[in-house]
Amino acid sequence: MKVALLTLCFALGVLAQDTYENANDNFDISEVLNNERLLNSYAKCLLNKGPCTPEVKQVKEKLPEALETRCAKCTDKQKQMGKALAQEVKKNHPDIWQQLVAMYDPEGKYQQAWKDFLQE
Template sequence: MKLVIIVLCLVAIVLAADKYNDLNDDFNISEVLDNERLLYSYGKCLLNNGPCTPEIKQVKEKLPEALETRCAKCTEKQKQTGKQLARELKKHHPELWKDLVAKYDPQGKHQQAFQDFLASP
């Protein structure tokens, strides 16, 4: 019986490690998108051109891996937030979008995967 409990605990730990931390899943992306000053401040952080808040620093640290793995470790909320942010930046702030793409995907190797990600429900 003890062995079963230990194995279940280990499985739970492994499954929990398969996703990014969900502590910031309540982050309101609409507040950022509706506030140009805040949006560009966060953009500067992601582009290494300005200071970072702890939340955006976490995003910045995980972004390369998330792009590489097609957001495999993202929670559903993180995926939805990422899609909303990308769509809004591409449409309303193309210069910031271009700078972010140049920084995080300079060879364009994630473009098709990212388009597929944006097209998914």
């Protein structure tokens, strides 16, 4: 759940001072959610199974920190888009979701925090 959330949350920006850069906050999340090929491409990058675009590569770099801090440096827009993506992937692509969780939270130590975050 948390991985998918952060997938786009961080694909939208890079690390800045106190928050991640908001330059891509106008990113059209529906383009990813409605495009199976694009969603799978992003997932493959995050799972080290395919090439990465510069944006998704930034996500991979920031993902551990974001998981640990519950997206503390995310802008409100990034949190909103990340939640939408996470909920979509978890609901409609459970196989991808499970792979992402297994890779980025194998011990399950972020599960409850991210569950709470998604319900905020």
